[in-house]
Every structure is written in structure tokens, then in C-alpha cells.
Amino acid sequence: MSDTPRSDAAVAGDAALSPPPIVRIRNLSKHYVRGDQAVPVLTDITLDIPEGDFLALMGPSGSGKSTLLNLIAGIDKPSGGELTVGGLNIAQLSEAELADWRAANIGFIFQFYNLMPVLTAFENVELPLMLTDLSRSDRRERVELALSLVGLADRMKHYPNELSGGQQQRVAIARAIITDPTLIVADEPTGDLDKKSAADVLALLQQLNREMGKTIIMVTHDPGAVRAARHVTHLEKGELLGTEVVSGE
Amino acid sequence: MNLPLHYIARNLWTRRLTTALTAGGMALVVFVFAAVLMLDAGLRRTLVGTGSEDNAILLRQxxxxxxxxxxxxxxxxxxxxxxxxxxxxxxxxxxxxxxxxxxxxxxxxxxxxxxxxxxxxxxxxxxxxxxxxxxxxxxxxxxxxxxxxxxxxxxxxxxxxxxxxxxxxxxxxxxxxxxxxxxxxxxxxxxxxxxxxxxxxxxxxxxxxxxxxxxxxxxxxxxxxxxxxxxxKLDVKVEPLFYEEQSKALSQFLSILGIALSLIFSLGAVIGAAITMYAAVSNRIGEIGTLRALGFRRAAILWAFLLESVLLALLGGVAGLAAASFLQLFTVSTMNFTSFSQLSFGFHLTPGIATQAMVFAAVMGVVGGFLPSLRAARMEIVDALRAG
Structure with missing residues (x-):
């Protein structure tokens, strides 16, 4: 990795030169209330994520990286600051608007895949499309394409418990890209996988980023996983330490 | 947008033992409910069928x-x-x-x-x-x-x-x-x-x-x-009306007994359904969080769990009704309070009773499933994902 932390000033300087970032965060804070005490989780985060980036969020447990990811993905609300994704201030959206926004703009990849156990691989991938107006045949076409892309065209009728961890995560990736979202968020996508499967999943994410131009934000503990990303942002105790370019970029 | 029906149905199938036991409880209630209504219908059919519109009956005033x-x-x-x-x-x-x-x-x-x-x-x-x-x-x-x-x-x-x-x-x-x-x-x-x-x-x-x-x-x-x-100094009535009046006391007794029994039993079945659905929600907290994250609204989650509960109850309803339909093979002999004599009549299943029994089952499903479904719908996404 190069030793070039992206300071706030540098971020602001970059912003002046390059097109507007897909994620724009200014002085973002998040605290949880426990009893009558406010427990800070994120403090004064300022960060820009350009379109087409593959950003790894790293930090020790409790550093706030998953919380930051949840805020960007619109499944949690910030306590203060500004957060715009694709030019839209998502903190101002109502709960129902936010649900619709997530359905159209965010692809989720979870550590434990989070597939519906009663649905086949095909049906799991199809699930986000149930929130669209697409016809049955259009949905079928898309799902088949997505599953082919992740190399599981021959496993469409399999239930999650009939698939390996790596295969399940690939189904989850197909589900994440099925609506062609603006942003893919991945929370420890290789955390539950063996080395080989983890490498396959990371290669797939890289392919999505490099070849299809998908913007990916990935939370990880794994330095190996970071190598798949373009940038890595470090967090500690709810504060941003800086962003580095991953070597080889 | 709602979750696909096969997602709801397969969840019931996945935990088939619990589904069967809960539906069995519902079936028992629907059986009692339908049986009493069938008895009442059988009584009415027997007594009303006794008279003819062509005949008038004359009795002392x-x-x-x-x-x-x-x-x-x-x-x-x-x-x-x-x-x-x-x-x-x-x-x-x-x-x-x-x-x-x-x-x-x-x-x-x-x-x-x-x-x-x-x-x-x-x-x-x-x-x-x-x-x-x-x-x-x-x-x-x-x-x-x-x-x-x-x-x-x-x-x-x-x-x-x-x-x-x-x-x-x-x-x-x-x-x-x-x-x-x-x-x-x-x-x-x-x-x-x-x-x-x-x-x-x-x-x-x-x-x-x-x-x-x-x-x-x-x-x-x-x-x-x-x-x-x-x-x-005589009263004149067409026969069917006279016989309908004859059935009134027994019919009323059967209806009240049936409704009272069904309501008491249904309380147990509703609690059973609620426990089952609370368990279903607890086991699927992660799924709920995922579905919400994917963009399904709270209403879709509420609807999915409510529908699951209603489907469970309807399964019980069908089973109870099927069992009750066999009662048509039997004849009951009991005292008609109006004439103080023994009266034989059978159970009679009508489309109306079948509909009432299924509606009754569905209502039990809604009542039993509402609170667990509400709990599922009110979960915060982040909490659900973390707990799941």
C-alpha cells in the first residue's frame, strides 16, 4: 500500500478537480442512546467516495466501520452531519422512501450471506426484483444472467443448505447486483469463508468493480481482502484516520 | 410490494411439525364450530322440511x-x-x-x-x-x-x-x-x-x-x-313457518352452546397460533432484517407474517371442516324442547357453514398472528441484522 493518507483538505481538493463523488459525507456523527447516556460511535466523519471506487473500510472491532457502512446504505440514520449518495441527501428521506431508495440503489452482501433458506438460489436472487415492475420473463432473464455471471447457472434450483459457503456468497453477490444498483455494500464478505472461497469472492467483487464499473464499499478485518480494493480507509474509535491507495493501483 | 406467496408457504412447510400441531388446534376449534352449525342446519332442515307450503295448520289460539x-x-x-x-x-x-x-x-x-x-x-x-x-x-x-x-x-x-x-x-x-x-x-x-x-x-x-x-x-x-x-278460535299458519317455530328453542340452544364453546376453544387456538408465530418471528429475525435492507417495507413484513398465520389457520380450517363433513354420516336423537319429544336429525354441511367456518379460522389466524407480525414489522433493520 502507498503511504498517502487522504486528509480532509486533500479530499476537498480532489473534489474541486474531479466529478462529484457518489458518496459525500460531511461531519457525520452517530451515537446510540443507552439509558440516559449517549454513546458516540462515529465522530465528525468527512469522506468522499468517487464513482467506480472499490473502498475497503478497515479498523478494529468497535471502530464504527459497520455503522458507517449501514449509514451509507440507508439502513441506519445519522445523528448529525451530511450524507448524500448519488446527490441525494438520504438522511432526509422518510422510512418508506428510504426503503424504495435502497431497493433501487443499494446491493447488500453480508458476512453470513443472509439468503432466505426456504428459497432456491434463483428465487433468492429474484427477491429484490419483486420490488420492481419487471415482468416474470424479464426477471427470469436477469436472474439467469446474474447467476451465470457468478458461475452458478447450474445451481439455480438449489436451496442455500445445498450450497457451500462460497457458493452461497456468490448467490448473495448475484442478488446484490440484480437490480443494477448504484452502490454495492459488503460487510465482511469473506469473514465466513475459507481461503479459496474468499479469493473467489474477492475476485468476483474485483471483476464487478473493474469490468462493470460498480462502486463497492467493503468492511473487512482481513488485510488480504483489502488487496482487492482500490482504496482503504482506516477507522478507529469512531474517527477516520485516513484513506490510502492500495498498492498495485 | 409484498413478499412472494411461496416464501410464506414454504416457511410453514419448513417447520411442519409446529405447523401441524398449531393447525391441529385450529382444526379442533373449526370442527366444533362447524359441527354445531351443521347440527343446527340439520335440525332446521328436518323441521322445516317437515312442512309443505301447500298446507295450512290450524291450532288452538x-x-x-x-x-x-x-x-x-x-x-x-x-x-x-x-x-x-x-x-x-x-x-x-x-x-x-x-x-x-x-x-x-x-x-x-x-x-x-x-x-x-x-x-x-x-x-x-x-x-x-x-x-x-x-x-x-x-x-x-x-x-x-x-x-x-x-x-x-x-x-x-x-x-x-x-x-x-x-x-x-x-x-x-x-x-x-x-x-x-x-x-x-x-x-x-x-x-x-x-x-x-x-x-x-x-x-x-x-x-x-x-x-x-x-x-x-x-x-x-x-x-x-x-x-x-x-x-x-284458531291460529292458522303455513306448515313451514309452524315447523320453523318448532325448531327455534333447540336451534337457539345449539347456536348459543356452539358459539360459546367455539369462543372458549378459539381462545386456546389463538394463543397457540400467537406462540407459534412469535417463535417464527424469533427464528427469522435475521431474515426480517435482510428483507428490510433489500427494500421491503414494514407493511410487507407485517403482511407476510400475518398471511403466514392466516394460511396456518386456513390449513386448520380445511382439516377441521373435512373432519366435520364426516359427521353427516351420523344421526343425532335429542329432546326437542318445544314438543318435549325425541327428534332425530342429521348434521348438514352447507356452503354457508363452510364459508363461516373458514372465515372463523381466518379470523383466528389474524388475531393470533397480529401481535407477532407487528413485532416483526417494527424491528429496526440494524438490530434485526445484528441479532440474526
Whole structure:
């Protein structure tokens, strides 16, 4: 990795030169209330994520990286600051608007895949499309394409418990890209996988980023996983330490 | 947008033992609910089917049953002379002057005496009930101490077989035939010659008079004519209305008993469904978080779990209804509070009862599933994902 932390000033300087970032965060804070005490989780985060980036969020447990990811993905609300994704201030959206926004703009990849156990691989991938107006045949076409892309065209009728961890995560990736979202968020996508499967999943994410131009934000503990990303942002105790370019970029 | 139905149905299938047990509880309640309604329907069908729209029944003013009633011979003669009364080929009035009494007879099984209606009538009386068919032996002969028993009496009471005899009113009465009342209350009666029964029971007059109307539309004229004649202090009703009134007390009792039982049982079933659905929600917290993250709204989650609960209840409903439908093979004999006599009737399943039972099941599903579904819908995404 190069030793070039992206300071706030540098971020602001970059912003002046390059097109507007897909994620724009200014002085973002998040605290949880426990009893009558406010427990800070994120403090004064300022960060820009350009379109087409593959950003790894790293930090020790409790550093706030998953919380930051949840805020960007619109499944949690910030306590203060500004957060715009694709030019839209998502903190101002109502709960129902936010649900619709997530359905159209965010692809989720979870550590434990989070597939519906009663649905086949095909049906799991199809699930986000149930929130669209697409016809049955259009949905079928898309799902088949997505599953082919992740190399599981021959496993469409399999239930999650009939698939390996790596295969399940690939189904989850197909589900994440099925609506062609603006942003893919991945929370420890290789955390539950063996080395080989983890490498396959990371290669797939890289392919999505490099070849299809998908913007990916990935939370990880794994330095190996970071190598798949373009940038890595470090967090500690709810504060941003800086962003580095991953070597080889 | 809602979750696909196969997601909901397969979740029920996945935990099939719990589903079967919960649905079984619901089935039991629906069975009781449907059984009582079927019993009520069977009772109504039996009693209402006993009467014909073509016949008018005349009883002493203010009485509800033939047992309580008295019509003098003079009054009967006046009814026969009414122009609105139909006449047969021999130009005789189609009027049946009948005596209705109760006798005690030992029931099969426990040998305990129960009341049986004995009806005295003549040829015209039989002709006025075309649904009544002789199925064994012959009709009683006029002037003889003979009776013909309905098939309910034949099957339900000791010694009511053709060739045998039974003793009442100081005489032995030979049983010469068995008739099928066409699933009417006549099945629970014994018929004999009106004059013989009158003598045996020392009755000077009759209990009731049944008159065939020349035309159905003549009923109003007959009623007006009877009511305006001071000698005829009688009530006139079309037969189906009279028999419907006969069923009222028992029907009401059955309805109240049925609803009370069903409500008490349903409380248990609803609690069972709620426990099952709370467990389903607890086991699927991660799924709920994922679905919400993917963009499914709170309402979709609420709807999915509610539908799952309703589907569970409908499964129980179908099972309960299917079990209840077999009850149609059985006949029940019980005391009709209005006539104080034994009445045989069957369970009768109607489309209306099936609908009511399924609606009842669905309501149990909604009530039992509502709070767990609300809990599922109110979960915060981040908490659900973390807990799952």
C-alpha cells in the first residue's frame, strides 16, 4: 500500500478537480442512546467516495466501520452531519422512501450471506426484483444472467443448505447486483469463508468493480481482502484516520 | 410490494411439525364450530322440511305445539267447509284431523324411557305428506289398534319392529310398518288411526287440523276467514313457518352452546397460533432484517407474517371442516324442547357453514398472528441484522 493518507483538505481538493463523488459525507456523527447516556460511535466523519471506487473500510472491532457502512446504505440514520449518495441527501428521506431508495440503489452482501433458506438460489436472487415492475420473463432473464455471471447457472434450483459457503456468497453477490444498483455494500464478505472461497469472492467483487464499473464499499478485518480494493480507509474509535491507495493501483 | 406467496408457504412447510400441531388446534376449534352449525342446519332442515307450503295448520289460539293444542270436532267440520280448502277426486275436502300425543318408550342403548310422538290421522293425512314413504310392512288399517313407526323410532327405540307390539293407553298396538319421513320430523313419530287413538286416549276432539290449500295464494283468504269466524278460535299458519317455530328453542340452544364453546376453544387456538408465530418471528429475525435492507417495507413484513398465520389457520380450517363433513354420516336423537319429544336429525354441511367456518379460522389466524407480525414489522433493520 502507498503511504498517502487522504486528509480532509486533500479530499476537498480532489473534489474541486474531479466529478462529484457518489458518496459525500460531511461531519457525520452517530451515537446510540443507552439509558440516559449517549454513546458516540462515529465522530465528525468527512469522506468522499468517487464513482467506480472499490473502498475497503478497515479498523478494529468497535471502530464504527459497520455503522458507517449501514449509514451509507440507508439502513441506519445519522445523528448529525451530511450524507448524500448519488446527490441525494438520504438522511432526509422518510422510512418508506428510504426503503424504495435502497431497493433501487443499494446491493447488500453480508458476512453470513443472509439468503432466505426456504428459497432456491434463483428465487433468492429474484427477491429484490419483486420490488420492481419487471415482468416474470424479464426477471427470469436477469436472474439467469446474474447467476451465470457468478458461475452458478447450474445451481439455480438449489436451496442455500445445498450450497457451500462460497457458493452461497456468490448467490448473495448475484442478488446484490440484480437490480443494477448504484452502490454495492459488503460487510465482511469473506469473514465466513475459507481461503479459496474468499479469493473467489474477492475476485468476483474485483471483476464487478473493474469490468462493470460498480462502486463497492467493503468492511473487512482481513488485510488480504483489502488487496482487492482500490482504496482503504482506516477507522478507529469512531474517527477516520485516513484513506490510502492500495498498492498495485 | 409484498413478499412472494411461496416464501410464506414454504416457511410453514419448513417447520411442519409446529405447523401441524398449531393447525391441529385450529382444526379442533373449526370442527366444533362447524359441527354445531351443521347440527343446527340439520335440525332446521328436518323441521322445516317437515312442512309443505301447500298446507295450512290450524291450532288452538296461542299455543305453540300440537301437543298443547285442541280443536273441537265442530271446528274441524267448519274448516272442511272452507272454500279455500282443496278437494280430492271424490270432491272430499283435503283436510286431515289429527291427534298428537306423547308416549314413553325405552330407547335403544340405555333402555331409558323417552317421549315419542304418536300421531293419529287418516288416509288424507298420509296423502298430505307425499315425502313420507312406507319402507317396510303396510299402513295401519282403519279401525285397528295398529301403528306404523318412522324409521328414526324404528332405529332408536326398543321393540319398534314390524310384527312386534307396544303397549300404551291401556292397549297393545301392533306395529305393522315402518315409514321413511324423507329426513323430516315425521321420522321420529309413530302413526296410527285417528279414531282408535282418540278412543284410547279418551280424546273427544283433535289436536290439530291440516288443510291442503286449493292454491298457495289462498292462504291469506283462509286465514282471514278463520280469524273472522267467532266459532273458530284458531291460529292458522303455513306448515313451514309452524315447523320453523318448532325448531327455534333447540336451534337457539345449539347456536348459543356452539358459539360459546367455539369462543372458549378459539381462545386456546389463538394463543397457540400467537406462540407459534412469535417463535417464527424469533427464528427469522435475521431474515426480517435482510428483507428490510433489500427494500421491503414494514407493511410487507407485517403482511407476510400475518398471511403466514392466516394460511396456518386456513390449513386448520380445511382439516377441521373435512373432519366435520364426516359427521353427516351420523344421526343425532335429542329432546326437542318445544314438543318435549325425541327428534332425530342429521348434521348438514352447507356452503354457508363452510364459508363461516373458514372465515372463523381466518379470523383466528389474524388475531393470533397480529401481535407477532407487528413485532416483526417494527424491528429496526440494524438490530434485526445484528441479532440474526
Amino acid at each position: 296461542g299455543v305453540q305445539t300440537e301437543i298443547q293444542s285442541g280443536v273441537s270436532r265442530d271446528q274441524a267440520a267448519l274448516i272442511e267447509s272452507q272454500p279455500t280448502v282443496a278437494r280430492n277426486a271424490k270432491a272430499e275436502p283435503m283436510v286431515s284431523k289429527e291427534i298428537v300425543v306423547l308416549i314413553g318408550a325405552p330407547k335403544k342403548g340405555d333402555n331409558k324411557p323417552q317421549n315419542v310422538v304418536v300421531r293419529g290421522l287418516g288416509e288424507v293425512g298420509i296423502a298430505l305428506r307425499p315425502q313420507v314413504k312406507l319402507i317396510e310392512g303396510r299402513w295401519f288399517a282403519p279401525g285397528a289398534s295398529e301403528i306404523v313407526v318412522g324409521k328414526g323410532v324404528h332405529a332408536g327405540f326398543e321393540g319398534m319392529d314390524v310384527g312386534g307390539s307396544t303397549r300404551f293407553a291401556g292397549r297393545d298396538w301392533r306395529i305393522v310398518g315402518v315409514f321413511d319421513g324423507g329426513a323430516s320430523a315425521f321420522d321420529s313419530e309413530a302413526w296410527g288411526d285417528v279414531e282408535q287413538l282418540g278412543q284410547a286416549f279418551r280424546r273427544i276432539g283433535y289436536s290439530s287440523v291440516i288443510a291442503r290449500l286449493a292454491e298457495r295464494s289462498d292462504f291469506a283468504r283462509l286465514k282471514a276467514s278463520v280469524e273472522s269466524d267467532v266459532r273458530l
